[in-house]
Amino acid sequence: MNAPQRSTGAAIEIRKASKRYGAFTALNDIDLHIRPGEFMTLLGPSGSGKTTTLNLIAGFTDISSGALEIGGKSVTGLPSHKRNIGVVFQHYALFPHMTVGKNVAYPLTLRGIKGDDRERRVKRALDMVKMADFAHRYPNELSGGQQQRVALARALVFDPPLLLMDEPLGALDKKLREWLQLEIKRIHRELGTTFVYVTHDQEEALVLSDRIAVFNGGRIEQIGTGRELYDNPATLFVGRFIGESTVLRGASDVSGNDTIMTIGSDRVVAHGRLAGDARPVMLLRPERVALKRAGADVVTGENRLSGTIAEAIYLGSGSKYEVRLNDGTIAVVRSPLGASDFAIGDSVDIAFMPADLILLPDDASADVTLT
């Protein structure tokens, strides 16, 4: 494969950075360290500060306070055209008056690269995104997915040490998005460039990233690998934003090293206890829950909460159920293919082990509808 040369990715260091627009604080005192060659995703709902962070790195806006270093050098006050960073936009932003080839050659021309050298590098970049046959077409003759591949080639053709992507697949349909995710992952692997990717889609973040920074309300809630965020969320917001979950609330007590929560007439035991005096909530992942007929198949040590099936969804690879528990909480359960079927209205118990509960401090701000 004929990819542009492997480059050394740039590290990014953001310290105590804030961005204010008048009275509105878009970004509140964030710290973020991105390693050379890393695929870092900035994940969060709209208005959480992830795109602001990307714009700061790209140089489209200036930070109000704090420090920003790229490749070990402070870039404060450096305009975007001097930063040598590739940027891919959600709306492609290809120049409509230039052919695909001219678009990709544009950053090279600006850098004084001419003739055969330029031709060769344009071809190499277009090969990388499998668009070499389209060099003479105009952008308006291409589909959205093709345009975004050209935009990717244009952003990478000058071998920048850093590539920024702002929801690049947001305007494409699901199948195409999934295929391009794999293409982007492959290109990242081949190049060694640092990728910073903005999305509000947690599944996309999990597919692509080495690490994910979860943004909420202008702050970073947690930075970690997808597995770390899913298995050990630091906050209720992260726990709910990454993957599906059921949140259990109730009066709680501590007994030894266990936390015991009373939900209606039932008691739920979780291993561990929260430091400090925050009110605990329990987070439960759908694949850790077994669905059983009311009172059947009791296993020692398990927690059981009873309820009725409120929704049953057949997914092909299994089924997903929503169970309305006695206190009104909706619990999400995924059952694998071959498990017994339940119908809406059936009386059931959800069963789960104490070790599978995640204990987190309660946080009302995590209850906003996440879409």
Next chain:
Amino acid sequence: MPSFPRILLGLFCLLVAVLLLAPTLVVIPMSFNGNKSLAFPPVGFSWQWYGNFFSNPDWTTSFTNSLIVALIVAVVATVVGTLAAFGVTRAAARTGGLLRALLITPMVVPGVVLAIGIYAVYLDTHLVGTVTGFVLAHTMLAIPFVLIAVQASLEVFDRRLETAASSLGAGRLTVFRTVTLPLILPGILSGALFAFITSFDEIIVALFITSPYLKTLPVQIYSSITRDADPTVAAVGTLLFLATSLIIIAGLLFGMRRGRT
């Protein structure tokens, strides 16, 4: 077989077209008149009035004057009007709207009123009968046309392309030259054409600020027709009609070619 209302509609359109075109087309036979009279229908046939236009210094000088003034106006008004369009489009909405209304006044204010004002100022500043005087006055009249044409282009221009170009390494001037300018060029060109025509056929202000030493073509046409009703006027009219038709046809062809790519 087309229905009766359709035929009626077609006939009506034809009538309107004839009504619009007839005064212009009448000029063509008149320019070949054998006699020195502007009577219609013409009597006889001759090329002499065309000969007169190209040989009589009154006509050639005034034509050259108009051409020079209109060309300078086209350049100056296009540059100033384009810059103004950028300012108006990219200023805050309220400021932009206010500026635009202000800049468009020369189009709205009656020509005679403007002419009186300009004449009064020119008398004091000795600009009557000078190329500078004509250029200044006509530029003022032409700027609104450029502003409107360029602003229409700028409003559909996607500014995110400028951000993209900047991220690829282009400074502000390079962004303008390589991305913004080519994409708003159709608007600028049509603005320039309007500016040229505005100046070239302007008569009201010209009548006030003209002098025996500097006449533009419209002034010459007007004085010729009031003085000796010479068919040379018809010859000039025919030539101008031909020239503008060619420009418009060329513009249409150019537009069609662009539309295809």
